[in-house]
Amino acid sequence: MHVIQQTFSVPYSYEVFFTTHLFDSGNPLLKNYLESQAANNLSKRLLVIADEGLIKHHPNLPAQIRHYCASVSGFELAGDILVIPGGEAVKNDMPLFYSLVDAIDQYSIDRHSFVIGIGGGAVLDLVGFAAAVSHRGVRHIRIPSTVLSQNDSGVGVKNGINYKGKKNFLGSFAPPAAVFNDAHLLTTLDPKDWRAGIAEAVKVALIKDAPFFEWLEANATALAHGDLPLMQELVYRCAALHMAHIGGAGDPFESGSSRPLDFGHWSAHKLEQLSNFDLRHGEAVSIGMAVDSVYASLLGWLDQASALRIVKLLQQLQLPVYHPLMENKDGVPSPVIKGLEEFREHLGGRLTICLLKGIGVAAEVHVMDLTLLDKAVETVRSLS
Amino acid sequence: MHVIQQTFSVPYSYEVFFTTHLFDSGNPLLKNYLESQAANNLSKRLLVIADEGLIKHHPNLPAQIRHYCASVSGFELAGDILVIPGGEAVKNDMPLFYSLVDAIDQYSIDRHSFVIGIGGGAVLDLVGFAAAVSHRGVRHIRIPSTVLSQNDSGVGVKNGINYKGKKNFLGSFAPPAAVFNDAHLLTTLDPKDWRAGIAEAVKVALIKDAPFFEWLEANATALAHGDLPLMQELVYRCAALHMAHIGGAGDPFESGSSRPLDFGHWSAHKLEQLSNFDLRHGEAVSIGMAVDSVYASLLGWLDQASALRIVKLLQQLQLPVYHPLMENKDGVPSPVIKGLEEFREHLGGRLTICLLKGIGVAAEVHVMDLTLLDKAVETVRSLS
Numbered sequence: 001m002h003v004i005q006q007t008f009s010v011p012y013s014y015e016v017f018f019t020t021h022l023f024d025s026g027n028p029l030l031k032n033y034l035e036s037q038a039a040n041n042l043s044k045r046l047l048v049i050a051d052e053g054l055i056k057h058h059p060n061l062p063a064q065i066r067h068y069c070a071s072v073s074g075f076e077l078a079g080d081i082l083v084i085p086g087g088e089a090v091k092n093d094m095p096l097f098y099s100l101v102d103a104i105d106q107y108s109i110d111r112h113s114f115v116i117g118i119g120g121g122a123v124l125d126l127v128g129f130a131a132a133v134s135h136r137g138v139r140h141i142r143i144p145s146t147v148l149s150q151n152d153s154g155v156g157v158k159n160g161i162n163y164k165g166k167k168n169f170l171g172s173f174a175p176p177a178a179v180f181n182d183a184h185l186l187t188t189l190d191p192k193d194w195r196a197g198i199a200e201a202v203k204v205a206l207i208k209d210a211p212f213f214e215w216l217e218a219n220a221t222a223l224a225h226g227d228l229p230l231m232q233e234l235v236y237r238c239a240a241l242h243m244a245h246i247g248g249a250g251d252p253f254e255s256g257s258s259r260p261l262d263f264g265h266w267s268a269h270k271l272e273q274l275s276n277f278d279l280r281h282g283e284a285v286s287i288g289m290a291v292d293s294v295y296a297s298l299l300g301w302l303d304q305a306s307a308l309r310i311v312k313l314l315q316q317l318q319l320p321v322y323h324p325l326m327e328n329k330d331g332v333p334s335p336v337i338k339g340l341e342e343f344r345e346h347l348g349g350r351l352t353i354c355l356l357k358g359i360g361v362a363a364e365v366h367v368m369d370l371t372l373l374d375k376a377v378e379t380v381r382s383l384s
Numbered sequence: 385m386h387v388i389q390q391t392f393s394v395p396y397s398y399e400v401f402f403t404t405h406l407f408d409s410g411n412p413l414l415k416n417y418l419e420s421q422a423a424n425n426l427s428k429r430l431l432v433i434a435d436e437g438l439i440k441h442h443p444n445l446p447a448q449i450r451h452y453c454a455s456v457s458g459f460e461l462a463g464d465i466l467v468i469p470g471g472e473a474v475k476n477d478m479p480l481f482y483s484l485v486d487a488i489d490q491y492s493i494d495r496h497s498f499v500i501g502i503g504g505g506a507v508l509d510l511v512g513f514a515a516a517v518s519h520r521g522v523r524h525i526r527i528p529s530t531v532l533s534q535n536d537s538g539v540g541v542k543n544g545i546n547y548k549g550k551k552n553f554l555g556s557f558a559p560p561a562a563v564f565n566d567a568h569l570l571t572t573l574d575p576k577d578w579r580a581g582i583a584e585a586v587k588v589a590l591i592k593d594a595p596f597f598e599w600l601e602a603n604a605t606a607l608a609h610g611d612l613p614l615m616q617e618l619v620y621r622c623a624a625l626h627m628a629h630i631g632g633a634g635d636p637f638e639s640g641s642s643r644p645l646d647f648g649h650w651s652a653h654k655l656e657q658l659s660n661f662d663l664r665h666g667e668a669v670s671i672g673m674a675v676d677s678v679y680a681s682l683l684g685w686l687d688q689a690s691a692l693r694i695v696k697l698l699q700q701l702q703l704p705v706y707h708p709l710m711e712n713k714d715g716v717p718s719p720v721i722k723g724l725e726e727f728r729e730h731l732g733g734r735l736t737i738c739l740l741k742g743i744g745v746a747a748e749v750h751v752m753d754l755t756l757l758d759k760a761v762e763t764v765r766s767l768s
Contacts, residue, residue: 002401003400004399004620004624006559006627007396007397013390013391015387015389101554105550111639132556133517134554135553136544136552170485173521246392349426349496
C-alpha cells in the first residue's frame with residue numbers, strides 16, 4: 001500500500017480601513033487601494049452592489065460612486081450600480097443570489113476585478129457568497145454600513161445565505177480583499193439598529209477585554225443617544241478584538257467545535273428565528289448574554305455583582321434583556337431552551353457553550369443545567 | 385485614518401491512499417482511517433454518493449459498502465447509498481446539486497461526519513462542491529474510479545459545477561479529507577476512458593519529469609492494452625507529481641494567473657465544448673499537447689525530434705493528436721483558435737500559455753503567433 005501525504009498552508013491578508021465620507025472626491029483611500037491593485041496596465045472592472053435601505057438615506061450615493069470610480073486609474077464600473085433589498089430576507093432569495101452570479105458572469109468579473117458590496121450584514125453575506133463561488137472565487141471588497149457589520153460580521157471571513165429556512169446553511173469562508181468602514185454611513189441608521197450593533201461590542205468586551213467593558217459602562221448613555229465619535233472608537237476597538245481573535249486563535253475557518261466568539265448566541269439564534277426576526281440580531285444577543293451571565297453567576301462562576309453590572313449596562317444601552325419566548329410556561333419548556341438540543345447537533349454532537357468566569361474571562365461548558373437555566377431566565381425577567 | 389491589518393494562514397493536510405478492493409472486508413484501510421477520525425465517542429454519519437456508471441459494472445458494490453460500513457466503529461451510513469448519473473452532464477444538473485445539499489441537511493451531516501463521493505471526476509466535482517458549501521464546508525472523502533480522476537482531478541483541491549453552459553463557473557477550492565484510489569475500479573473502464581486518462585500523465589511528465597516520459601515511451605503499448613500493474617505505477621507517479629505541484633508551488637488555490645499544469649489545455653477546453661463532449665477531456669488534451677509541442681518546435685523552443693517523439697508517444701497510446709475543429713478553413717480561423725481570446729479574458733486580460741523548452745521543461749509565453757499556430761496544426765494533421 002502506498003500513500004502520499006499532501007500538506008500546505010494558504011496565506012490570507014487583508015486590511016480594514018476606518019474612514020468617513022469614503023466616496024467624497026477628496027478622500028483618496030479607496031482610489032489608492034484600487035490603484036495599488038491594478039494589474040498589467042489593463043482596465044479592470046468594479047461591480048458595485050448596494051443596499052437599497054442605505055441608498056434611501058443616501059440618495060446621492062450612486063452618483064457619488066460613479067463619479068469617484070471614474071477617477072480611479074485601471075478600473076471602470078461594470079454596468080450600473082446594482083441596488084438590491086437589504087435585511088435578512090435577501091438571504092432567503094435564491095433568484096437574487098443567481099442574479100448576482102449572472103452579473104459577475106455578464107460583466108466578465110475576473111480575478112483582477114472586484115465585486116464591491118455596500119450595505120448591512122445580510123447584503124454583505126449574500127454578495128460575499130456570490131463572489132466566493134463564481135470562478136471559484138473572485139475578489140470582493142466590503143463596505144459595511146451598519147454598526148453590526150462594521151464591528152463584527154463585515155470584518156470577518158464568513159459569508160452565507162439561508163436555505164429552506166436554515167440560517168447560513170449555504171456559505172463559505174472567504175476573506176475579503178479589503179474592508180472600508182465609513183463612519184458617515186452610520187449617521188442615518190435607525191436608532192434601534194444603532195443600539196443593536198453595540199451588543200457585539202459588549203459581547204467581545206465580556207469575553208476578551210475588561211477595560212473595554214469599563215469604557216462601555218462609562219460611555220453607555222452617550223453611546224445609546226447617538227454620539228458618533230464614541231461610536232467610531234467602539235467600532236474600531238470591537239473590530240480589532242474580533243480580528244485578533246480570527247487571526248490569532250489558530251482556527252480562522254472554524255474547523256473545530258469551539259466557538260468562543262459565540263457568547264450569548266446559542267439562544268440568540270433561536271430567539272431571532274422564533275420571533276420571525278422581529279428581534280434584531282444584536283437585541284437577541286443582548287437577551288442571550290443577560291441570561292447566560294446570570295446563569296454563570298448561579299453556577300458560581302461569575303460573582304453576582306458582575307452579572308448585575310452586565311444586565312445594567314445592556315439596559316443603559318437601551319437593549320432588551322428579556323423576552324417571553326425564554327419562558328418555561330406551565331411546565332412546557334421554553335422553545336428557545338429546547339433549541340439547545342438543536343445547537344448540540346449543529347456542533348456535531350457535543351455541546352460547547354461559552355460562559356463567563358469574570359468580566360473579560362470566557363470559559364466553556366459542555367452541559368447546561370436546565371433547572372438553573374430556568375432560574376436564570378426568571379431572575380432576568382424580574383430585573384427587566 | 386486607522387487601519388487594521390489581518391494576516392493568517394490556514395493549514396491543510398490530507399492523504400491519498402493507493403489500494404485495491406477498498407471495500408473488501410479484509411481491507412482495513414478505510415476502516416482504520418475513519419476510526420482514527422471518530423469524535424467524542426459519538427456515532428457519526430457517512431453519506432455515500434456513488435456514480436451509476438461505476439455501479440453498473442460493480443453491481444455488488446452497494447451491498448459491499450453497506451456491509452463494510454457496518455463494521456466501522458463510531459460511524460453509521462446515513463440512509464441508503466445515493467446513486468447518481470455520471471459524466472459531464474451531471475455538472476449541468478442544478479436540481480441534482482440541490483438534492484445532494486438536501487441529503488446533507490436531511491441526514492444531519494455535520495463537521496464530524498463525512499460525505500463520500502465514489503465515481504469519475506464529474507461526480508467528484510459535483511459532490512465536492514455540495515460538501516464545500518453546506519454548513520460552510522463539511523468533510524468529504526473522494527474515491528475516484530477513473531484513471532483521470534485517480535491521477536489528476538481527484539487528488540487535487542478543486543470542485544465545481546457548470547452554470548449556464550460555462551464549465552466550472554460555480555465552484556470552490558476545498559481540499560478533501562482523504563482520497564482512496566482503488567485500482568480494481570479501473571479494470572471495468574471503457575478502453576477509451578482508460579487511455580484518455582493517460583493523457584494527463586503524459587502532460588505532467590512533459591512539464592516536470594523527463595524520466596517519467598521515457599518510462600511512458602517504454603511502456604506505451606502495454607499501457608494502451610490494459611496492463612493493470614503498469615497503470616497502478618502510472619497513476620501513483622502522476623498523482624505524486626500533481627500533488628507536489630499543488631503543495632509545492634506556493635499557490636494551491638490559484639490566486640495568480642499562471643497555470644503551469646494546464647499544458648495543452650487552452651485548446652482542449654474549447655475542443656471538448658465544441659465537440660459537445662464527444663471528445664473526452666484526455667483526448668482533447670492529447671490533441672492540445674500535440675499541437676502545442678509542434679508549435680514550440682516551430683518557435684525554436686523545442687527541438688523537432690522531441691516534438692515528433694511526443695506525437696509518436698500519444699499515437700502509441702492510441703490517443704488522437706488531431707481534430708478538424710483545429711483547422712483554419714478557407715481563411716476562416718479555427719473556432720478553437722478563436723478561443724484563445726476567450727482564454728485570455730478568463731485569465732484576467734493577460735494571456736499565459738504553458739509551452740515546452742524540452743521534454744520535462746515547461747516555460748510560459750504571453751503571445752501566440754497565429755500563423756505559426758496554423759502551421760503547427762497543419763503539421764500535426766500531416767502526422768495523424
